[in-house]
Amino acid sequence: MLEIEIKAYCENHDDVIEKIKSVGGRLVKKADNLDIYYRHPSRDFTRTDEAFRIRAEDKRTLLTYKGPKLGVRSKTRFEREIVFEGLDAMKEILEKLGFAVAGEVRKTRAYYRLGEVEICLDSVDSLGNFVELEIKGDDREAGENTLFEIAGKLGLSRFERKSYLELLLEK
Amino acid sequence: MLEIEIKAYCENHDDVIEKIKSVGGRLVKKADNLDIYYRHPSRDFTRTDEAFRIRAEDKRTLLTYKGPKLGVRSKTRFEREIVFEGLDAMKEILEKLGFAVAGEVRKTRAYYRLGEVEICLDSVDSLGNFVELEIKGDDREAGENTLFEIAGKLGLSRFERKSYLELLLEK
Numbered sequence: 001m002l003e004i005e006i007k008a009y010c011e012n013h014d015d016v017i018e019k020i021k022s023v024g025g026r027l028v029k030k031a032d033n034l035d036i037y038y039r040h041p042s043r044d045f046t047r048t049d050e051a052f053r054i055r056a057e058d059k060r061t062l063l064t065y066k067g068p069k070l071g072v073r074s075k076t077r078f079e080r081e082i083v084f085e086g087l088d089a090m091k092e093i094l095e096k097l098g099f100a101v102a103g104e105v106r107k108t109r110a111y112y113r114l115g116e117v118e119i120c121l122d123s124v125d126s127l128g129n130f131v132e133l134e135i136k137g138d139d140r141e142a143g144e145n146t147l148f149e150i151a152g153k154l155g156l157s158r159f160e161r162k163s164y165l166e167l168l169l170e171k
Numbered sequence: 172m173l174e175i176e177i178k179a180y181c182e183n184h185d186d187v188i189e190k191i192k193s194v195g196g197r198l199v200k201k202a203d204n205l206d207i208y209y210r211h212p213s214r215d216f217t218r219t220d221e222a223f224r225i226r227a228e229d230k231r232t233l234l235t236y237k238g239p240k241l242g243v244r245s246k247t248r249f250e251r252e253i254v255f256e257g258l259d260a261m262k263e264i265l266e267k268l269g270f271a272v273a274g275e276v277r278k279t280r281a282y283y284r285l286g287e288v289e290i291c292l293d294s295v296d297s298l299g300n301f302v303e304l305e306i307k308g309d310d311r312e313a314g315e316n317t318l319f320e321i322a323g324k325l326g327l328s329r330f331e332r333k334s335y336l337e338l339l340l341e342k
Contacts, residue, residue, distance in 0.1 A: 040268065042213030052268065063255070065264040080260045080267070084234070086253035093236040093251045097211065097223065 002070070003079040004143035005134040008156035013110075013121045013129055019154045025114035031057045035105040036091070037165050041098030051163065052099070054090060061087045074144045075161055105164045117150055124164050126171065131156055173241070174250040175314035176305040179327035184281075184292045184300055190325045196285035202228045206276040207262070208336050212269030222334065223270070225261060232258045245315045246332050276335045288321055295335050297342065302327055 010016055034056045045051060049068035054061065060083055067078035084090060105124065112119040120132040131154065133147045151159075160167070181187055205227045216222060220239035225232065231254055238249035255261060276295065283290040291303040302325065304318045322330075331338070 041211075043269065050267075063261075063264065065267050067267065078267075080263045082255045082257035082260050082264065084253045084255035089251045089253050090234075093234065093253065096221075096236050096238065096249075096251070098214065 001136055002076050002138060002140060002143070003066070003134060004137060004140055004147065005075040005077075005132060006073075006144070006147045006151060007075060007130055007132045007160050008151055009158040009160060010121075010129045010131045010156065013123070013131075016121060016131055016154050016156070017110075017112075020112050020114060020119060023114060023150075023153055025112045025119060028111040028113050028118075030108065030110045031059075033057055033105075033107050033109055035107075035165075037102045037104070038094055038099040039102045045102070051165070054087070054094075056087055061085070061090070063090065069161065071140060071144075074140070074147065075163075076140050076144070103165050103169055105168060107164070114150065117146065119150075119154075122164075127164060127167055130160070130164075172307055173247050173309060173311060173314070174237070174305060175308060175311055175318065176246040176248075176303060177244075177315070177318045177322060178246060178301055178303045178331050179322055180329040180331060181292075181300045181302045181327060184294070184302075187292060187302055187325050187327070188281075188283075191283050191285060191290055194285060194321075194324055196283045196290060199282040199284050199289075201279065201281045202230075204228055204276075204278050204280055206278075206336075208273045208275070209265055209270040210273045212271075216273070222336070225258070225265075227258055232256070232261070234261065240332065242311060242315075245311070245318065246334075247311050247315070274336050274340055276339060278335070285321065288317065290321075290325075293335075298335060298338055301331070301335075 036054045038052050051066040053064050055064060062081050062083055064081040070076045107122045107124040110121040116135050118134045122130045122132060133151055135143045135146060137143045207225045209223050222237040224235050226235060233252050233254055235252040241247045278293045278295040281292040287306055289305045293301045293303060304322055306314045306317060308314045
């Protein structure tokens with residue numbers, strides 16, 4: 001199972017929200033996210049294109065591993081995620097194992113759903129507004145086609161394959 | 172906060188249970204445990220005396236880091252633990268990060284409580300019966316004294332500082 005994903009710059013979220021609703025999408029939830037990204041003790045994730053992070057949402061905490069991006073069109077990658085209890089203890093465990101904080105990303109995210117596609121309207125601290133579209137599946141090409149078609153309907157055209165962390169570290 | 176702990180060999184759990192009850196201890200729960208211990212991707216835990224494992228209990232899964240043992244009397248060590256959901260996903264995350272399975276320990280454990288002390292009656296696959304006594308705190312010496320005093324009352328006298336994993340790997 002892959003996380004097939006594309007990301008686009010977006011000047012105005014309100015325009016996108018109207019278009020999501022006009023094609024039958026609905027708001028699922030809004031949440032503040034703090035993502036804490038880690039360096040591996042013996043591997044350079046910036047070279048291997050992997051990511052490992054804790055996400056603290058309003059009501060739950062998650063641990064996520066993302067493998068290298070596959071292909072060149074999208075941000076599709078292998079992803080595994082677990083929900084856990086005990087944010088401070090998890091931070092301590094990772095530090096004891098030699099993982100060091102690489103950077104933090106703070107954003108507010110509104111989750112919309114349109115069929116099998118999740119549409120996230122992100123306002124990222126220091127970076128601005130983005131829209132991420134995601135679908136889960138094994139057929140990358142079919143998934144990418146679906147996402148780019150919806151992106152077209154939402155008026156999105158300027159895409160970005162870099163992660164928020166990469167964009168922040170470049171600033 | 173330390174996990175101050177001692178472990179003793181035990182021929183007959185029934186004798187110990189009677190003694191626990193006679194000093195006011197009570198059964199909290201029984202559970203089957205599968206502990207999956209991992210090797211670090213770039214550090215030799217058998218040399219650093221650390222441990223990192225997933226525990227699958229009957230009703231929950233835990234991730235635990237244990238630092239090197241402190242002192243020479245007990246198995247006291249720094250410990251942090253989190254509860255999580257998603258056993259298979261966690262295994263995949265650890266494998267992707269370069270952690271490899273070092274060994275597995277299966278046991279049935281009966282948890283008793285006597286004041287602040289947790290008494291675990293363990294029947295470990297391939298190793299036999301043991302009793303572990305544990306107290307949490309910052310004063311290692313005081314904690315050790317408490318545990319050895321209770322161990323005396325329970326008729327325990329043959330202590331072991333090695334972990335179940337170490338004992339299994341030695342066989």
